[in-house]
Amino acid sequence: MSKLIFRSTLGRTLVTISLSTLALVARADADSTMPSFEQCKQALAGKAMDAGVRQSTVEPVMAEVVHLDRVIELDRRQPEFTTTFADYLNRRVNDSRVEKGRQLLEKHRELLARVTEATGVPAPYLAAFWGLETNYGSYFGKMQVPSALATLACDARRSSFFTEQFIAALRIIDEGAIPADKMEGSWAGAMGHVQFMPTVFLQHAVDADGDGRRDLWNSLPDAMMSAGRFLQSMGWDGDYRWGREVRLPDNFDFSLADGSRRPLSDWRDMEITDAFGKPLAKEPIEAALIVPSGHQGPAFLVYRNFRVIMGWNRSEFYAIAVGHLADRIAGAGKLQNPPPEDHPALSRDQVLTLQQALNARGYASGEPDGILGSNTRNAIRAYQQAEGLVADGFPSSEVLSSLGVYTGT
Structure with a gap:
């Protein structure tokens, strides 16, 4: 530690x-050093009206806004241990969620086909986002969004970001999309079937059912079309999938699995095949290779749409889960090389120690923060190369041991 x-x-x-x-x-x-909550509420009210929200909307909303200690507790709570890829994927892409997704794909086929025609986003992906965000609309969150966002806006940690979100939420109420007392969502303010933050709602939510309101809570047409429009705005390419599981040849140079994009033909020339050993298609597209569990786990070639998915949630684990769930909903099977389930979850303090050890040896992992991000993985990869280890950028037991990171209980 x-x-x-x-x-x-x-x-x-x-x-x-x-x-x-x-x-x-x-x-x-x-x-x-922050002002009192009541003082902050007054300032937020003024900023909202300066942004064009009507006073007749601001005043009754602010009268009901209360400080939610639970929101601060959740914001402050950093997970003690990192999540392994196996744990993350298995929790989110399971047989029950796949089967439910297939049922809903059939039930809403006409609606989803309209969204695909308008946005280019295939129906299984729309279902996958829906499934991961709210388990197909079964849980939107129970927090009163105005109070949650005001609480976070009046806190020092990310005040500017949540002030913007709070004002956006008031603008949504002001336009009549939803009454303030019905605006429920996550503790951080994500809302509706597809968990849009308020600023994303304002920019990308649409009235697809023609009732005059953009309603992401009660209108599935609005929610699905809004999701499609958001993905379209980020550059979704309807001609290609998100990526795919692949099989790597023996003695593969894992230092190439650093997220750099190369023409698909380059990967094909390296004798990388699909997960079943068949040659990769000859397509004029670039792809990056990622190995989220290191060289012992599955490998994926990911395309432009993978980065689009990360525009929704900046997590490679999340993007793989969306893509794999979409594949499963569309009829594909499980991964051919599932991630190892015996990899230990590292605590934040262990990652801090790892980062400090790498920096001390001249492998720049950035400012130690306890988060296993791309800088840390690149530093691990450089260390592995220097030590003659498999350079997959993964914090294996061998890497941790050699760097003096204690992994016992």
Whole structure:
């Protein structure tokens, strides 16, 4: 566990504090400089009216806005352990969700076909986003969105972002899309069947059923067409899929699995095949190779649409889950090489220690933050290459041990 040790001028240890605890203390200090919640509410009301929201909308909404301690608790709660790819994928793409998606694909075939015709996004992808975001509309979240967003806007950590979201939420109420007391969603303000943030709602939500309102809570046509329009706006390419599982040849150079895009023909020339050993198609498209579980797990060649999915949620795990769920809903089977389930989940402090060890040895992983992002994976890959290890950028037990990261209980 990464810690800072403070000593007195006599050299005696006074206290040992973990870096994650120190970060919370720093946030608490920042919070103490914020105005009171009531003062902040008044400021938010003024900003909303300056942005064009009618006073007749602002005043009754603000009268009902309350501080939600639970929202701050959820915002502050950092997961103690990272999620392994196996755990992430298996929780989100399971037989039950696949079967439900297939049933709804058939039930709403006409609607989804209209969305595909208008946006170019195939129906299985629309169903996959719907399934991952709200389990096909079964759970939208129970937080009162105006109060949740005001709570976060009046907090120091991400005040500017959530102030913008709060004003956008009031504009949605002001246009008559939904009454304030019915605007429920996640603790961070995501709303409706497809969990749009308020600014995304304003930019991309549409009235697809012709009732005069953009209603992502009660109108599936509005929700699905809005999802399609959002993906279309980010550059969805209707001629290609998200990517695919592939099989790598023996003695493959895993340093190439760094997310860099190359022509598909290059990967084909390296004797990479599809998951069943068949040659890759000769298509004029670029692809990147990713191995989310390292060289022992599945490999994927991902195309432009993969990056579009990440425009919705900037997580490679999420983007793979959307693509794989869409494939399964469309009739495909499970992965040919499922991710290993015995990889340990690393704690944030373990990742901090890993990052510090890499930096100390000259492998730049960026400012240590306990998050296993692309900079850290690139640093791991460079370290693996120097040490003669498989350079897959994955924090394997071998890498952790050689860098002195304790992985015991």
